Amino acid sequence: MSKLGTEQNPVRAAIVGSGPSGFYATEALFRSEPVVLVDMFERLPSPFGLVRSGVAPDHPKLKQPIQVYQRIADTPQFRFFGNVTVGRDISVEQLLACYHVVVFTCGAETDRKLGIAGEDLAGSHTATEFVGWYNGHPDYRDRVFDLSHENAVVIGQGNVAVDVCRILSKTVDELKHTDIAQHALEALAESKIRNVYMIGRRGPAQAKFTHTELRELGELADCDPVVDPNELELNPASRAELEDRSNRVQIKSYEVLKAFASRPPPTRHRRCYIQFLKSPIELKGEGRLQRLVLMRNRLEGEPSHQVAGETGETEELACGVLFRSIGYRGVPIAGVPFDERRGVFPNKDGRIVEGERILPGLYAAGWIKRGPTGIIGTNREDSVATVNSLLADLPSFEATVKPGADGLMAILRERGVRVVSYTDWQQIDAAEVKRGAAVDKPREKFTSVQEMLAVLTAS
């Protein structure tokens, strides 16, 4: 038998998930010494994960990594299998029969819960739903958000929370030439929201948003940022945190907040209140969300390990719609161990483990490996690390020749799955861009799987 990783017996790799970590893992495999063929599986017909459906429509520059992914996809050793759900259409066991390695890069698709009374009232949502909705993700296109109230609340202070605040605060004119989904643009045009509250349980020194995202809240056409200068007063531990050199980027956010706090009184139609040291403890309302009960917190603990402790002091805030953006969790796939607490696939340096035992051939990269941290580029370093583990393990793999996706086609046909190839996707992509040009947008996304597949039938 030929040595594994040669022209005669290439390493067959299946990548599950087509977001940044999937493409960076593919890139790292192609740049490695052994000959590797990659088949990428994606449950939607469209690739690119959160770069397509997470990055805000008014951040077109942050979508440019797609050009890098397109170049990777153009490599002859790459194949795309869209509209295929691993764990449903094909099992992990079937994948392992056809591939030497399976790398899971399926992200963190669900939200953490607040775990408080009233969380399931109508009007209480996850940021994921809202982001997916305005970005035209098929799973969320039918969601309805009641924007007929004056007050909206976003719980959490990461960049996703800022995105949600910004989209709620922008005018239609600021959004209409982006690739925002048409249904979202129409609903936002009718929005009565005037006050957006972004609330964090800890202080300004601990907020996770980046200063570039934060600064944008001060550059909106018809919305003023409002920060209470009293809330920017730091305790000694927080001051020590900001003075630490490793926080040299974080201090810039604090400076932006200080600039917001020293602005003249707001004059624009909308206001975005950025508030600290408050935790939601109950959502109240008759049949739907009407009020939010907040607990005032104080920070306790050593620098960099401060936690929010309750003061016992509460306040109520009228609110018609609430989005929680307090972190994400991965979704289990049958046949792969799952860490319920962290919401990730348990792994050691990217090697998936069950207890202490390494499961040969199974790897993870990106959010499903380390949890939902970092930005797009963070996943490149992370995927490279996983691929390095994989390459180190290569000599221990059986050198059996594996068929790759050719061994799965019969199963997929039998299940009636319309597999979407990369060429198919390029057709869908071109149709979206064409639809967009007609309405002066970079693209008008198809927001259902049926619509995407219809493009392929029509041609």
Added chain:
Amino acid sequence: MTTVVTDNCKRCRFTDCVTVCPVACFHGDEEMLYIDPEVCIDCSACIPKCPVEAIYEDPIPEDKQQWIEINAERAPGLPLIQDKQDPYPGAEERQKELGF
């Protein structure tokens, strides 16, 4: 928006920055790295990776302004650096010299 590599990279060239670049915009010569502004998406991922704080984003300080032009001019003609490389010989001493 602009993101630039500046003088602290000279004779350090730790290259940690390139490992998190989502678009492969770093180019380099023997001495240091440069960012191609046509490719960079200003995501800031590289900035905290630099052990000598050589990378700046807007607002770029007065005394670093010249690096905007230097990065733009040099980067496109130099080889792309996508993987972490060994630092410049003596980089650790220079790091200390620079106060990091």
